[in-house]
Amino acid sequence: MKNKKNIDKKISRRKFLKSMGVAGGTLALSGGTLLTSNKKTYAYENFAKNRSEVYGVLVDVTRCVGCRQCEKACNEWNKLPKPDKSFDDPSVFDKNRRPNEKAYTVVNKYDVNGQTIYRKIQCMHCNEPACASSCPIHAYSKTKEGVTYYNEDRCFGCRYCMTACPYYIPAYDYWSALEPKIIKCTFCYDRLKEGKRTACSEACPTGALTFGKRIDLIKIARERINKEPGKYIDHIYGENEVGGSSWMYISSVPFEKIGLPGDLPDNPLIEETMGFLSAVPIVLTVWPALFTAIYYSNIHRDKLDKNNEDDTTKGGK
Amino acid sequence: MKNLIKLFIVVFFILININIAESKTAPDKIILNSVEKDFPAVSFNHKNHEAMAGDCAVCHHMHPTNNELTKCHSCHNLSNTVFKESIVNTFLPCKSCHSTYNIGSPLIPDLKVAYHQKCFTCHKNMGNIGKDPKGCLEICHIPNKEKDEEVSKNEE
Ligand code: SF4
Numbered sequence: 001m002k003n004k005k006n007i008d009k010k011i012s013r014r015k016f017l018k019s020m021g022v023a024g025g026t027l028a029l030s031g032g033t034l035l036t037s038n039k040k041t042y043a044y045e046n047f048a049k050n051r052s053e054v055y056g057v058l059v060d061v062t063r064c065v066g067c068r069q070c071e072k073a074c075n076e077w078n079k080l081p082k083p084d085k086s087f088d089d090p091s092v093f094d095k096n097r098r099p100n101e102k103a104y105t106v107v108n109k110y111d112v113n114g115q116t117i118y119r120k121i122q123c124m125h126c127n128e129p130a131c132a133s134s135c136p137i138h139a140y141s142k143t144k145e146g147v148t149y150y151n152e153d154r155c156f157g158c159r160y161c162m163t164a165c166p167y168y169i170p171a172y173d174y175w176s177a178l179e180p181k182i183i184k185c186t187f188c189y190d191r192l193k194e195g196k197r198t199a200c201s202e203a204c205p206t207g208a209l210t211f212g213k214r215i216d217l218i219k220i221a222r223e224r225i226n227k228e229p230g231k232y233i234d235h236i237y238g239e240n241e242v243g244g245s246s247w248m249y250i251s252s253v254p255f256e257k258i259g260l261p262g263d264l265p266d267n268p269l270i271e272e273t274m275g276f277l278s279a280v281p282i283v284l285t286v287w288p289a290l291f292t293a294i295y296y297s298n299i300h301r302d303k304l305d306k307n308n309e310d311d312t313t314k315g316g317k
Numbered sequence: 318m319k320n321l322i323k324l325f326i327v328v329f330f331i332l333i334n335i336n337i338a339e340s341k342t343a344p345d346k347i348i349l350n351s352v353e354k355d356f357p358a359v360s361f362n363h364k365n366h367e368a369m370a371g372d373c374a375v376c377h378h379m380h381p382t383n384n385e386l387t388k389c390h391s392c393h394n395l396s397n398t399v400f401k402e403s404i405v406n407t408f409l410p411c412k413s414c415h416s417t418y419n420i421g422s423p424l425i426p427d428l429k430v431a432y433h434q435k436c437f438t439c440h441k442n443m444g445n446i447g448k449d450p451k452g453c454l455e456i457c458h459i460p461n462k463e464k465d466e467e468v469s470k471n472e473e
Pocket residue numbers: 122123124125126129130131132148164165166167168169170184
């Protein structure tokens with residue numbers, strides 16, 4: 001049962017902006033074309049060659065008990081600031097949270113048809129990440145492990161990725177104005193490179209987070225659904241959404257009820273992002289910023305690409 | 318040839334069953350302390366749970382009794398030692414296989430996940446577990462609980 005037939009009900013932000021982009025005229029469109037040309041080859045180089053090595057995490061929300069051990073482990077591993085409320089304080093569930101500069105991942109609580117469902121949120125590590133496609137200077141790349149890697153040394157703070165991401169993941173660290181940086185889950189790239197699983201999936205006590213090869217996880221997910229068809233919705237969220245992602249979900253309740261967008265296409269958002277990008281200047285009337293971006297990107301991107309054969313071999317964060 | 322295999326399997330199962338009968342009796346209480354660093358150890362009353370479950374197979378891997386023959390190696394091929402041990406001893410401590418997580422075998426959960434999956438067969442939505450995370454400390458990981466000195470330290 002796919003839950004994306006209700007498009008008529010709501011026009012997504014992306015579609016709205018896309019149509020704005022089309023209406024916005026050719027000037028804007030040429031900007032978008034310039035920004036997106038040639039980047040796929042770079043950002044996807046390592047990834048495309050080694051698809052069978054791609055890792056993933058299967059999130060089975062029917063198993064999650066909301067203990068937030070995953071959040072705690074992520075915080076500790078990534079040496080993030082101490083949270084305002086402790087990890088065993090259930091009052092954090094009073095309102096839904098988003099990942100932010102202090103937390104790469106959060107667990108939210110949803111009451112759906114009398115069931116209490118907890119869902120962990122983090123970057124999905126899309127196979128065809130819209131954040132990477134939208135980035136004018138290739139601050140993002142895909143590693144062969146499946147990590148959507150963000151390189152803060154390249155980032156110049158335009159924040160296009162924040163608006164392009166279909167899951168609203170990249171957050172912005174406003175506190176360091178001089179060194180702007182985007183904050184998002186790293187997929188524990190530093191651990192993956194050492195052959196370890198992510199800190200969150202290691203900490204999860206219930207098996208709600210299963211780490212493994214993405215292809216294995218799809219099989220496991222399908223088996224669980226087939227074994228208990230009455231319990232699960234017959235859909236693996238993230239298997240195909242916007243081209244598929246490393247993080248995938250299975251659930252007993254409709255995915256849009258637990259905060260996952262229900263109307264995403266199976267195709268990558270790359271083309272749509274182009275339309276979207278071209279709409280940004282019109283919406284925000286930031287023409288100077290766009291032209292600076294084009295100028296900056298065209299001159300510096302190629303230079304960066306040449307200099308940094310592979311930034312992904314550096315650190316994980 | 319097929320009959321020979323069948324005969325072999327029958328003999329094999331008979332031997333296994335003899336083994337069950339001869340195996341040492343189950344412990345009354347077990348201290349489960351593998352996550353003691355973060356959570357108080359659980360004093361697990363094996364005897365009570367045995368009575369409630371009524372069948373060891375509710376928690377333990379056992380040979381199927383419904384004539385459904387699974388391939389031996391689907392469970393016993395973990396390593397030579399484990400194979401040998403699992404033939405000689407009918408019930409192994411969970412941790413002998415569910416110890417370190419192997420990324421290549423995501424179907425075999427680590428120890429804490431193996432335990433919790435079994436516990437949650439019944440304990441989810443019991444007390445506060447799965448509704449409000451407080452339940453973990455109220456029902457099983459009871460803080461500062463006086464540990465019964467008599468109980469067996471063997472984790473089953
Ligand atoms: S979830 Fe968003 S930030 Fe993460 S890879 Fe996908 S598009 Fe990029």
